[in-house]
Amino acid sequence: MTGQHNGPVGEPTLVQAEPLAVAEAVRGVLVTIVAAGWVVIPDTTINLIVSGAALVGSVVSTVLARRRVTPVADPRDDDGATLLPISGA
Numbered sequence: 001m002t003g004q005h006n007g008p009v010g011e012p013t014l015v016q017a018e019p020l021a022v023a024e025a026v027r028g029v030l031v032t033i034v035a036a037g038w039v040v041i042p043d044t045t046i047n048l049i050v051s052g053a054a055l056v057g058s059v060v061s062t063v064l065a066r067r068r069v070t071p072v073a074d075p076r077d078d079d080g081a082t083l084l085p086i087s088g089a
Contacts, residue, residue, distance in 0.1 A: 019057030026053040 027050045033039050034046070070076060075083040 019054060019061050022057045023050050023054035026050050 030041060030046045030049060034041050077083055
């Protein structure tokens with residue numbers, strides 16, 4: 001899967017795949033709770049919570065992605081061995 005970072009079972013985790021989807025899910029839950037009348041939450045508070053969820057999701061996905069990327073300056077395989085260019089290529 002090019003462009004996606006896989007979780008432990010080979011599938012991208014929700015936070016890694018779509019941080020904005022997580023934020024919208026949080027917004028949906030909050031809006032449902034408010035619409036049902038269970039809790040009164042001002043719009044500004046909902047926006048703050050959703051923005052915080054999006055920020056956390058973005059930071060987590062960035063950290064997880066950076067752990068899986070091989071730097072061009074010092075390429076290594078999964079075992080940490082230095083990757084060398086193929087001679088004559």
